[in-house]
Amino acid sequence: xxxxxxxxxxxxxxxxxxxxxxxxxxxxxxxxxxxxxxxxxxxxxxxxxxxxxxxxxxxxxxxxxxxxxxxxxxxxxxxxxxxxxxxxxxxxx
Numbered sequence: 001x002x003x004x005x006x007x008x009x010x011x012x013x014x015x016x017x018x019x020x021x022x023x024x025x026x027x028x029x030x031x032x033x034x035x036x037x038x039x040x041x042x043x044x045x046x047x048x049x050x051x052x053x054x055x056x057x058x059x060x061x062x063x064x065x066x067x068x069x070x071x072x073x074x075x076x077x078x079x080x081x082x083x084x085x086x087x088x089x090x091x092x093x
Contacts, residue, residue, distance in 0.1 A: 002016055007021065007022045
């Protein structure tokens with residue numbers, strides 16, 4: 001099982017080992033989890049040196065406080081949890 005996790009910037013990444021700092025969003029089979037998160041996340045270019053768009057949690061890049069970050073992640077997690085496919089577990093905040 002792979003995990004999807006996000007940083008305070010809203011950047012979403014996937015991996016088996018979670019670095020120190022990010023928040024785990026969901027877990028599940030890799031192909032299914034990537035498709036599900038990718039279909040529900042926003043695409044944005046957070047870093048100018050990247051040639052591809054990043055997946056981000058909606059509302060987090062614009063958040064101006066820790067409370068706003070937590071609110072954006074919590075609302076999005078709750079929203080995607082309602083439609084999670086079988087095998088994907090969203091870890092609500």
